[in-house]
Amino acid sequence: xxCEEIRKQVHLDLDGDVRGAAADRRVTExxxxxxxxxxxxxxxxxxxSSLRSLPELQLPDLALQRIWKRTSRxxxxxxxxxxxxxxxxxxxxxxxxxxxxxxxWSWRQPGPSVxxxxxxxxxxxxxxxxxxxxxxxxxxxxxRVALRDVLVDEVSGTLRKVPVDWPDSSNPENENRRNKT
Amino acid sequence: xxxxxLVLVVAASxxxxxxxxxxxxxxxxxxGSDFIELAGDDAVSVEISLQGALLKILTGVDEDLSxxxxxxxxxxxxxxxxxxxxxxxxxAQFAGExxxxxxxxxxxxxxxxREADADVKILVLNDEEAIQGLVVIxxxxxxxxxxxxxxxxxxxxxxxxxxxxxxxxxxxxxxxRDDDE
Numbered sequence: 001x002x003c004e005e006i007r008k009q010v011h012l013d014l015d016g017d018v019r020g021a022a023a024d025r026r027v028t029e030x031x032x033x034x035x036x037x038x039x040x041x042x043x044x045x046x047x048x049s050s051l052r053s054l055p056e057l058q059l060p061d062l063a064l065q066r067i068w069k070r071t072s073r074x075x076x077x078x079x080x081x082x083x084x085x086x087x088x089x090x091x092x093x094x095x096x097x098x099x100x101x102x103x104x105w106s107w108r109q110p111g112p113s114v115x116x117x118x119x120x121x122x123x124x125x126x127x128x129x130x131x132x133x134x135x136x137x138x139x140x141x142x143x144r145v146a147l148r149d150v151l152v153d154e155v156s157g158t159l160r161k162v163p164v165d166w167p168d169s170s171n172p173e174n175e176n177r178r179n180k181t
Numbered sequence: 182x183x184x185x186x187l188v189l190v191v192a193a194s195x196x197x198x199x200x201x202x203x204x205x206x207x208x209x210x211x212x213g214s215d216f217i218e219l220a221g222d223d224a225v226s227v228e229i230s231l232q233g234a235l236l237k238i239l240t241g242v243d244e245d246l247s248x249x250x251x252x253x254x255x256x257x258x259x260x261x262x263x264x265x266x267x268x269x270x271x272x273a274q275f276a277g278e279x280x281x282x283x284x285x286x287x288x289x290x291x292x293x294x295r296e297a298d299a300d301v302k303i304l305v306l307n308d309e310e311a312i313q314g315l316v317v318i319x320x321x322x323x324x325x326x327x328x329x330x331x332x333x334x335x336x337x338x339x340x341x342x343x344x345x346x347x348x349x350x351x352x353x354x355x356x357x358r359d360d361d362e
Contacts, residue, residue, distance in 0.1 A: 116235060125243045127229040128236070131258035132246075134330045138301050138317040139338065142292040
């Protein structure tokens with residue numbers, strides 16, 4: 001065995017490692033014949049011995065807590081954020097700020113301020129009338145059916161708001177019509 | 182840092198969502214675009230969409246509309262020509278589902294007319310003082326036509342019925358009126 005290998009073995013020996021009898025014998029034989037390694041081994045044995053003789057210090061509670069926090073963090077947060085990388089975090093922040101800015105801008109944006117032209121107004125007026133006429137037509141049809149089917153006293157209260165010449169329910173002719181149905 | 186990011190995200194969402202949702206989300210509005218999707222764009226013979234800002238301007242230029250449209254938020258109307266029975270059936274079914282949905286959402290049925298030549302549904306959204314929304318659905322059997330009208334905003338049914346009596350605009354003769362029957 002070379003001196004380097006012997007010194008590694010001595011290190012392990014000082015740290016309390018157990019080696020086989022054959023290896024132990026080779027180290028002993030080498031140290032007996034090599035003054036350099038023997039001095040090196042004695043020196044390290046002395047250092048270790050003096051370190052062991054130092055008084056044992058109590059770790060303060062604060063230090064223990066800090067160590068505990070560091071060692072337990074991985075258990076508390078097993079999933080690591082994808083924003084660990086500075087670049088991603090910056091992009092995420094920029095996106096959030098942009099979204100907030102767009103939201104605020106849209107929120108504060110006034111309605112359309114462009115004044116429609118005369119022609120556009122005329123078209124819009126005609127469209128409105130067409131739509132309203134469709135509704136009026138449906139109302140007239142409903143009114144006619146209500147009258148025809150003599151539902152004078154049964155139609156919805158809201159429908160009564162539609163101006164119609166409702167037959168007088170006290171009129172005997174209407175009463176007869178109702179009985180026929 | 183993480184908490185700050187969370188606060189920013191929430192803030193951005195609060196500002197951004199209402200901005201994105203801006204549109205005809207007013208009381209009494211009912212989206213009729215699904216009827217067009219069911220029938221296909223080729224079936225559309227009339228499509229009218231007027232929003233509050235334009236309606237408010239109209240009140241200054243049209244005497245009749247000023248009485249009606251002053252409190253209106255939007256007018257939407259669709260007239261579809263039904264090419265075949267399959268589309269007609271599909272629209273009738275969806276009209277029924279729409280009616281159920283509205284009734285479940287606090288709307289009232291003003292009238293429902295079933296005649297040989299047409300089915301008419303009229304639904305209104307009432308608050309304590311006035312009508313806030315109106316939906317008219319007409320399925321014309323003989324003319325193979327489907328009509329959907331939604332008016333959102335404060336509505337005077339009485340004035341509407343009277344308007345229908347007095348209108349004489351070019352183009353309106355194309356729209357079926359029960360007076361012609």
